Amino acid sequence: MEIDHITVEMGKRMIALRKKLQLSQEELAEKADMSQRVISTAERGVKAVRPENLLRISIALGVSADYLLTGERVDKDYSLVADKLSKLPPKYLPLVEGVIDECVSLEDRENK
Secondary structure (H helix, E strand, C coil), rough: CCHHHHHHHHHHHHHHHHHHHCHHHHHHHHHHHCCCHHHHHHCCCCCCCCCCCCHHHHHHHHCCHHHHHHCCCCHHHHHHHHHHHHHHHHHCCCCCCHHHEEEEEEHHHHCC
């Protein structure tokens, strides 16, 4: 896999996550304690992101650095979800479980 392809795909994942969180580039930069220019460069895939910046961005977006680099979920991503679930009041857990069940069902139908 070429570096250019990796950086472009990583940039696409960053944009998607940032928009999902309803953050501007400036807000993400502030949250990650870096300049907006670094965020813009990373999202455009113009050049590789320094490792320390990759970690800051991944923390700010609530995903693993692995996910940003490869698009594949790793154990850390699942533990981040578990951490979020632990902050929910128990009354919402059946709702979340229903959403997960529906997603699994959709995936099963797509794979048939």
